[in-house]
Amino acid sequence: MAKSGLKKYEVAPEKLRWICDPDTFDFQCTVDIPPLHAFVGQDRAIRAIEFGLALDRTGYNIYVAGLAGTGKTTVVKDYIQKSIRDREKKLDGYKLEDWCYIYNFTDPDRPNIVNLPQGTGKLLKGLLSSLLQDIKDSLTKAFSGEEYEAAKKKIVDEGQSQQRQLLESLNDEAHHQGFLMELSPGGAVVIPVMNGKPLSQEDYLALSEETRKGIDSGRMAFMKLVESTFEKVRDLQKATSDKLQENDRKIGEFTISRVFQTLMAQYQESEGITKFLTELKNYNLNNLGIFKQQEEPQHEHGPMANPQAMWGREPFLPFEINVFVDNSQTVGPPVIEETNPTFGNMFGKIERRFLMGGYLSDHTMLKPGAMSLSNGGYLLINIKDALTRPGVWEGLKRAIRNKEVRIEDPYEQFGLMAPQGLRPQPMPVNVKVVLIGDSMIYDLLAAYDEDFWEIFKVKADFDFQIDRSTVNMNAYACFISKCCQEEKIRPFDRTGVAKLIEYGARAVADQEKLSSRFAQLKEMVVESDYWAGMSGATMVTGEHVKKAIEEKIYRHNLVDERIKELIHRGTLMIDVEDAVAGQVNGLSVYMLGGLMFGRPSRITAKTFLGRAGIVNIERESQLSGPIHNKGVFILSGFLGWKYAQDKPLTLSASLCFEQSYDGIEGDSASSTELYAILSSLSGVPIQQGLAVTGSVNQQGEIQPIGGVNHKIEGFFQVCKAKGLNGKQGVLIPAKNLSNLMLREDIVQAVQKGKFHIYSVKTIDEGIEILTGVKAGERKPDGSYPEGSINQKVNKRLKEMAEGLKGFMGTESLGTK
Numbered sequence: 125m126a127k128s129g130l131k132k133y134e135v136a137p138e139k140l141r142w143i144c145d146p147d148t149f150d151f152q153c154t155v156d157i158p159p160l161h162a163f164v165g166q167d168r169a170i171r172a173i174e175f176g177l178a179l180d181r182t183g184y185n186i187y188v189a190g191l192a193g194t195g196k197t198t199v200v201k202d203y204i205q206k207s208i209r210d211r212e213k214k215l216d217g218y219k220l221e222d223w224c225y226i227y228n229f230t231d232p233d234r235p236n237i238v239n240l241p242q243g244t245g246k247l248l249k250g251l252l253s254s255l256l257q258d259i260k261d262s263l264t265k266a267f268s269g270e271e272y273e274a275a276k277k278k279i280v281d282e283g284q285s286q287q288r289q290l291l292e293s294l295n296d297e298a299h300h301q302g303f304l305m306e307l308s309p310g311g312a313v314v315i316p317v318m319n320g321k322p323l324s325q326e327d328y329l330a331l332s333e334e335t336r337k338g339i340d341s342g343r344m345a346f347m348k349l350v351e352s353t354f355e356k357v358r359d360l361q362k363a364t365s366d367k368l369q370e371n372d373r374k375i376g377e378f379t380i381s382r383v384f385q386t387l388m389a390q391y392q393e394s395e396g397i398t399k400f401l402t403e404l405k406n407y408n409l410n411n412l413g414i415f416k417q418q419e420e421p422q423h424e425h426g427p428m429a430n431p432q433a434m435w436g437r438e439p440f441l442p443f444e445i446n447v448f449v450d451n452s453q454t455v456g457p458p459v460i461e462e463t464n465p466t467f468g469n470m471f472g473k474i475e476r477r478f479l480m481g482g483y484l485s486d487h488t489m490l491k492p493g494a495m496s497l498s499n500g501g502y503l504l505i506n507i508k509d510a511l512t513r514p515g516v517w518e519g520l521k522r523a524i525r526n527k528e529v530r531i532e533d534p535y536e537q538f539g540l541m542a543p544q545g546l547r548p549q550p551m552p553v554n555v556k557v558v559l560i561g562d563s564m565i566y567d568l569l570a571a572y573d574e575d576f577w578e579i580f581k582v583k584a585d586f587d588f589q590i591d592r593s594t595v596n597m598n599a600y601a602c603f604i605s606k607c608c609q610e611e612k613i614r615p616f617d618r619t620g621v622a623k624l625i626e627y628g629a630r631a632v633a634d635q636e637k638l639s640s641r642f643a644q645l646k647e648m649v650v651e652s653d654y655w656a657g658m659s660g661a662t663m664v665t666g667e668h669v670k671k672a673i674e675e676k677i678y679r680h681n682l683v684d685e686r687i688k689e690l691i692h693r694g695t696l697m698i699d700v701e702d703a704v705a706g707q708v709n710g711l712s713v714y715m716l717g718g719l720m721f722g723r724p725s726r727i728t729a730k731t732f733l734g735r736a737g738i739v740n741i742e743r744e745s746q747l748s749g750p751i752h753n754k755g756v757f758i759l760s761g762f763l764g765w766k767y768a769q770d771k772p773l774t775l776s777a778s779l780c781f782e783q784s785y786d787g788i789e790g791d792s793a794s795s796t797e798l799y800a801i802l803s804s805l806s807g808v809p810i811q812q813g814l815a816v817t818g819s820v821n822q823q824g825e826i827q828p829i830g831g832v833n834h835k836i837e838g839f840f841q842v843c844k845a846k847g848l849n850g851k852q853g854v855l856i857p858a859k860n861l862s863n864l865m866l867r868e869d870i871v872q873a874v875q876k877g878k879f880h881i882y883s884v885k886t887i888d889e890g891i892e893i894l895t896g897v898k899a900g901e902r903k904p905d906g907s908y909p910e911g912s913i914n915q916k917v918n919k920r921l922k923e924m925a926e927g928l929k930g931f932m933g934t935e936s937l938g939t940k
Contacts, residue, residue: 133893135856135881137874140866142635144625146618146666148594149601153615153663157598159606163199164599165590165640173200176582177207177556183581185524185557187507189566190586193643196560197504199586201459204502204558208456220457220500223449223551224248225487226396227442229403235446235487237549238396243452248397249445251387256443259408262379263415267372275371283364287357294353301346312350314343376412380405407442414439446488448551449496457501462494465505467515470494471523472531474546485546495520495529499553507561507569520557524579529553589637592629596638600625600645607646613653619666624648627673630865633833648672670868680719684838687723692845696783698724699812700843700852706730706804708894709815710781710796711839711854712788713831720831722838724815726782727793729800733924733931734776738763738801741780748788755791759798761822762887766914767921770906774928775921777801791819792829795890802891806916810894813852814882815839818860824887828859833866840870840879848873853880855890888914 151157163170169190176186188196222245225235240248266272291307298305304315304322315322316339328336384405391397408415438444451458462469468491475489494503510516515534523529528550559580566583569576590596601621608615616624627648631639639645651672656664690696698709710727713720740756742748748756756779764773779797781788795818803810817835819827836854843852856864861883873879884890888899891913900912908915 130880130882130893133882133884133889135861135864135874135883137871139861140864140871140874140881141868142592142626142629142865144597144622144629146622148597149618149621151601151618153617154601154605154608154621155615157602157605159609160599160602161606162599163195163202164596164603164642165638166194166199166586169196169584169586170199170203172582172584173203174207176558176584177203178210179582180556183579185559185580186582186584187559187561187566187580188584188586189561189563191562191588191641193641194586194588195640195642196584196586197461200504200558200560200584201461204459208459211457220451220454221449222246222447222451223496223499225446225448225490225548226400227404227444227487228549229407229442232486233546235490235546235548236396236400237448237551238394238400240394240397242454245445245447245450246452248391249447251390252443252445255383255387256440258383259380260415262383263376263412266375266379267412267415272375276368279364279367279371283360283367286360290353290356290360294350297349298346301342303343303346305350312347312354314346314350316343372412373409376409380408404442411439441486441488444488446490448490448492449499458498459502459504460494460498461504463506463509465494465509465516466513467519467534468493470513470516471519471529472496474531474533474548487548490531490546490548493529493531495523495553495555496551498555499551500555502556502558504558504560507559507565510559511565521575521579523553524555524557525575526550527553586640588640589632589634590640592634592636592638597625600628600638603642603645604649607649608653611650611653613650614656614662614664616649616652616664620652620664620669623666623669624652626865627669630833633831633863633865635862635865648676651676677719680717681721683714683716684719684721684723688841688845691724691842698726698842700846701813701849703809703811703895705807705809706800707812708796708800708803708810709812709839710793711815711817711835712790712793713834713838720834722831722835724839724842725784725793727796727800728780728782729777729797729804731775731777731801731804731920733774733927735774735928736776737773739776739778741778742784742788747784747786749790751791752788752793755794755819756797758791758794758820758822759801762798762820762824763801763921765822766824767918771922771925773921774925777804790829792817792831794818795820795826795887798887799891799894802887802913802917803895805920806895806913807920808895808897808913808916811851811896813843813849814855814894815853816855816890816894818855818857818884818890820887826857826859826884826886826890828857828863832856832860832863836864836881837867837870840873843879844873848878850878851880853882855882855884855893858883858885 169188173186173188176184186200188200190196220242221239222242223237223239224245225237228234228236295305298314299317302317304317306313306315316328317323318327323331328339331339384401388398388401391401470493472493472495473491474485475491476483476485477489494505505520510520530550531548533546557580563585569580604616604621604624607613624645625638628638628645629635631641631644648669652664652669655671655675656668659668661668687696691698699707700709706729708727710725711722712725713722738756738760740748740753743753743756760773763775767773779800781793796816798820799810799816815835817832818829821827836856839852839854864881866881870879874881882893884893888901891897892899895913898909898912900908900914902908902914908918
C-alpha cells in the first residue's frame, strides 16, 4: 500500500498525548491558592459514608472499598468527625460511660462488669481505696480497745468457768466411783484406785479375775460419762467461739456501717454498685480477722480468718476496682483505628502473674481491646489485617451480632487449654465498625460469607480516577498547595502544576480522566521538590517534575533495560526491518513492583494441511492462561465465519510466542496472532518494523486493551536502539485513542515522521497496514477482489480443503 494510503489510519501527533496548558490557571504559583480541604471526585463514596454514619441501625456498618492511596481512611475519619459534631448539636453534647470490672463474691473466676457515668470510674476506685483505709483504721482501733478486750475476756472467762465446773464435777464423780482421771494430749485416762492409791499395771494384773471384771465394768460406765462431759465441753467451746464471733460482728457492724452508709447513698441509683457494696460489707463482716492487729486462731466451725489462703488471692482484692474503660479524658464518641488487630488487641486480654509454679489471674488483670475502647463510637480496621489474624474475623462478627465483647483466652479459640479459666462477664457494646479494604475482598466476602451482608450493609466505593474537569484540575492545584504547606517545601509554579496534572492523567492512561490516588501524587510532589533543590531553584517547575518522573522510572527499570539490551544484542530475536510472512511483533506488558513496561515479542504462525485447527503451543505446554486461550479459540470462529461459508475449514496452524518461557495471559495478542495466520495463509509478508496490539472478536473487530502506552513505548525503545528508519510504528485499537498519554520524546519522533502510530477498527484495516496489500471486501457472490489478502487466504483454504479431500479419497482407495 502506498504511504499516502496509510495516512487515514495514522494518529496525529496532537492526539498522542493530552497536554495541560499552564495558561489555563489564573495563578502564578501555589502560594497564591488556598490548600485543598475538601475531597475531589468521590461523591458516590462520600454519600455512602454519610448514609452509613447517620443511620444508627443494626447491621449498617460500613465497608470502604478502593485502591490504596485514594484517601479512603482520611475521608472516613473526616466524615466521622463531622458526624460527631452533628450528633453533639442534636443531643446537646454527648456523654459516654465508664466500665469497671468488680469482684464477684459468688464466683471470683467470673468477674462482674458495671457501667458508671463518664469520669466516675476512677472516682469510685479512689473512694474504695479510702473506704478500705477507713475500715482498717476503725476496726483496728475497735479491736484493740480496752472495752473490746474486757468484753472478750468476759466471754472467754465465762466459757472457761463453765468448762472447769464440768471437769471438776467429772473429777469428783471419778473419786466417788474409785477412779483417778488424768487429762493427756490423747484424751482422758481413767485409772482404778484401791486403798487410796492408783493401781499399777502389775497390781491390776495381780487381782482376781472377778475383781478385774468389776473394775472394767465400772470404768466403761464412767468413760461414757467422760465422753458425755467432753461433748458438753466442746459445745461450750463452740458457744464461746460463737459469742466471740458475734461480739466481733456486732462491733464490726457498728464500726463499718457508718463508713459504708455514705458511699452507698452516693451510688443508690446504680443497682450494680449498690449490690456490690452490700456484698463487700458482708465480706468484711465475715472476714474481720484480716483487720485485727494480731492473728487469732481459727475455730473449727468459724469463717476463714485469713483469706490469704484463698488460692493466693490478696485478702483485700474485693476492694480493687478495675476501671476497664476509662472515658474521663474522652471528648465525644471515641474514634479508634486499630492498626494491629490481633485477637487480644481487638477483644481484650487476660493477664496473669506467676505464683508457686502456676499462673493466677483476677479481675484486676483484665485489659480492654479496641472493641471495648470504641464503645459508643467508631472502630476502623483494615480488612486484610482482620482476616489474616487468627480468630479475629469470627470474633468481630460475633461481637457485632451479639453487641457484646467477651474477653476470652486466644488459646481456647484453637482448642488449646488455657492456664486458668477466668470468665469475665461480657461488656455490652454499640460500635459503628468501618472496614477498609479493596473491592476484590468485598466481593469474596459477599459471595462466601453468609454473615457479611447482614452486618456490613453499606459499601462506600472509592474510584481510582476522576473526570478531567476544570474544577478537578483546580482541585489538583489546591492539593499540591496543601502538600507544599504540610511538607514545608518549595511552591510549584503553573508549569509544575500542569506537569503534575499530566502525570495524573498518565497514571490512569486516559486523556479525559485524572488519578484520584493522591498518595502517589504527593510522592511526586516531594520528589519534584528534591530535584528543584538540587538545581538550586526557589520554585518547582515542569522541568523538575519531568526530572522526578524520569528518575523514578530509572530507579525501578533495571529489568526493562536488561531486556532491551538482550534485544539489541540479538539474544532476544526481534526484527524491526524487512518483511517476513507469518511473523508479527506482538506487544505485552510486564509489571514488576511499582513499574510497568512494555516488551515486544515475536509471534509466528505456521499453516499446513490437516484438520487439527489452530494449535496454541503456549496452551499445549501449559504456559498460557484461560483468557489467552479464549482469544485463540476466537480465531477459529473468525476464520470459519469469514472463509468457510462454502467449504469446510480444513486447517492446521501452530501459533507460538518465540523465546517465551514464562506464563502468558490476556487476549491483547489475539489480533496479532490472527495477522500472523493470515500472512502465512496468503504468503504475503508482514513489515517487521510494525508491532501490533489489540484483541479481536469473531466478527473481526479490534477491541481495546490495557497498557497501551507502555506497549508503544516498549517497542519505540527497541526501534530507537536499533535505529529509527521512518517506517516503524505500532498498530493500536481505535478504541484506545483516548488512553494515549505517551512520553514526549515519542510524540516528537512522530512529529518528525520517524515513528508512526496507527489506529485500526478491524482486522482488514490492520492487515492492509502490515502488508501494504488491500484486504479486499467480499463481493455479492462471496468472492474477493483478485490479489487481495482475503482472496489469497480464501484461495489457499480452498486448496487445502480440496487437497485434504483428495488425500483422504486416495487413502480410502489404497485401503480397499
